[in-house]
Amino acid sequence: MCQVNGETFSPKLEPQIIHGKACVKCEKDSVIVVGTNGTFCKDCFEVYFSHKFRASMGRNPLVRHHDKVALAYSGGNNSSALLNLIKKGLDPATVKKLKFTPGLIFVDERILYPSDDYEKVKEIEEIMRNTGFPYHIVKLEEVGAMCIYTLYIGIVYLIVNHICFNVNVMFKKEIPFLNHVIFIIDQVFSTEDTDEKMTNAEKLEKLFNSITTLTSKQETLYRLRCYLLSRKAKELGYDHVFMGETSTRLAINILSNFSLGRGVHLPQDTGFSDGLRFEGVGVKLLRPMREMSMKEIAVYNALNKVPTVFLPNLATSQSVTSSVQNLTENFILGLVAGFPSTEMTVFRTSNKLHGKNDEKKSRGCCRLCFGAIDTECGTAQATALRHTLFSEAIN
Template sequence: MCQVEEDYRGEMERAAVPSVSKKCVKCKEAPAALVIRAGDAYCRLCFKDFFTHKFKAVLGKNRIIFPGEKVLLAVSGGPSSCSMLRQVQEGLSQKANKKLRFVPGIAFIDEGAAIGQSVEERQRTVAELQAVFEATGFPFFILPLEQVLDLPASVVATNPAPSEQPAGAYKAAVDRFVETDGSSFPTPQEPKETLLPHVQQSHTLMLQQLLGSVKTLTAREELLNTLRQHLLVHTARTEGYRKLMLGDSCTRLAVKLLTSISLGRGAQLAQDTGFSDSRYGDVILVRPMRDYSAKEVAYYNHLFTVPCVVVPGVDTKTVEKASIQRLTESFVTKLQTDFPSTVSTIYRTSEKLQTACRKRSGGDGCERCLLCVCSLDTAVEEASAFQATLISDQLSGSKRGGAAETLRPKPGRPESPAPTAQCCSSAEGRGCGTPGSDAGCCSSAEATRNNTSAEPVVLQLCTDCQRHVDSGSPPSVHPVRGSEEAKEVSDERGDQ
């Protein structure tokens, strides 16, 4: 038995702690400047080569971006997206060892209206980012978030994807690029003077009304992410870009994976966290930064002075329990501190996921959500968690439960008649719900009007996106814009 008086300190061996005083693990000569993981100490130059090689390797391994293609970079001003912009800038320079072969453009979405910033504050942020974009020499687009209210209904439709490329098409395109030295491919245009476009005050108020109708910060962040993605995809389509490059890091995707599971988006994980996302058909979303942790990105930006612009979001200065996204981020980062393989383990899990979509009746392709354009996950059995949630909401008397029977009608079950006794909104019930009254029950009329406008939309939404409609936002303001355009998009999908 161990004794309190015994001293074991002399016999215990002290574990070697990685230190920057060691030599670089790659060149074995220069002193280490940073330690990424236990035993991975790099000098400054070797870390830069390691960082650059990883970016080019992930693009070369997947072979999605063909030589000469136009690629739109979604830059938010944060560390990861700015680091991605620096990698593309250096990869296209003349002194690059293995040059990148695509034609880049930059898109920035100004979300100042979502957090209540003044016009002067928004102009100041745009001016800082414009200076960064102009230094790259790439064309760029400044997009106010209010523009999402003017997008056509076709933005949530899946356009036909380009014809399937043969197996050797990528190698043939590379050989052709090398032979012509890239002279036959389009070159980046000169950047133009661009400031924040003029935004009508009514559009700003309408956007704030939409976001204000969402009751929780969790749903508001999900809705903002969907609106942002719609605007980026529409810009890529109208400007002729075939690929949309996002700056999601490994840490961010690990948080997103756990958050999506918590929000009921398990069926969409492969599209939300994978390297490529082809849900829109003609525009493919690419995530080349998914192999980098937040620590690696922070080290690279600090050592090589990558300019970043701090842009506040809807979750800035909120407590960790304010939303599911914030709580998950706090959980993952704290766990990563004690267990350094946490993020990589979660990230590797996402690589093995695939989406099993429900086939559209009478046509090819999958049935997709009208808001996030992912495969629908609402066609489930009676004894399922989704049906249990609907029944629970119905019994608790929530708004979503009121439409539960409409969403999932049971065969052979007659509809319940409208109340004819006393109106639920009138204490005396005079002139409402009484025999011979032309008006009928006001609550029944209101429910009919709400179901008429919401039913075609809700039937085409996935489990997670239904909470945006349930939040009570008016159909004229909501991104899916009511039943008329919902039916139009549904008809377009049926014809494809």
């Protein structure tokens, strides 16, 4: 529908310049309005933007000199802006040169979408090559070879998909509907399909085909992707992974996490670092862009003519009400349009929260998402989980 008379529709990339308002820093004319933080001229915006990136790294001093950092590059706006920032920061002419060595990891998820985006992936590869940094293309199906039981547990996850259950606890307690779960696992991976016979791609396809809701598909993909990035980066000799998640994206993730019963994982899923989540398995995922908004990224990319490549994902051309994540995205973006400070409020709220079980690491972690366990509800209190199990049991 975007094509009129064969002419390709493309959004205008030239930023809008407002006249008559002054930059809040230097009081020069011709400025950019960015969210709630006032108006800037082009130069001051660049300084402000890269300062935010450096400031968040400074506040969370996890990256040491000469560390190797893998950037999770997807071709999208966020990771492209991050790549551009790093490229600039490593430029010998820069005053404070960044002190780490970067590399790029691109996760190729095309197995999930029957698409003809071969050209686009070529384009992404071209961009990565042009940076001069080492780059790696990792296929999503490789996750199958790494953690075979993750896939199995993925099935369990589907059945009990509202809460991140600790499978061990569940099996011990012999909760009635577990029989149902085991039955389904048997069905999906029946004894004839032994692991050796199935290729990784087949396993992954089978997993995703067996997931019935888009919510669970998106969630499973997100978890698998994080796991793959962390693990692969470790194998390739990196010390950290940089994710491109912005404050807008994190605000969306915070609310969808809450809605999916993953409140306890907020610090790991939306903090600067994902903590001890993948300890022993992979490296830490860091989020240096977490204080920039979507709009700031878009302005930065437009000003710097950063090349981006759009690849379709699970949410592409799906309706708003097709999944919890899509609905939340629509909800947050709608609210932000009317109440611009909502995004930062949500984001800051989550900074002040932590899981109740964080101190007790001995409780172990979930075998699917490696997050903290929040299913030990004790016997002394009324809790939502205990109530849910009771409801299941009496029916």
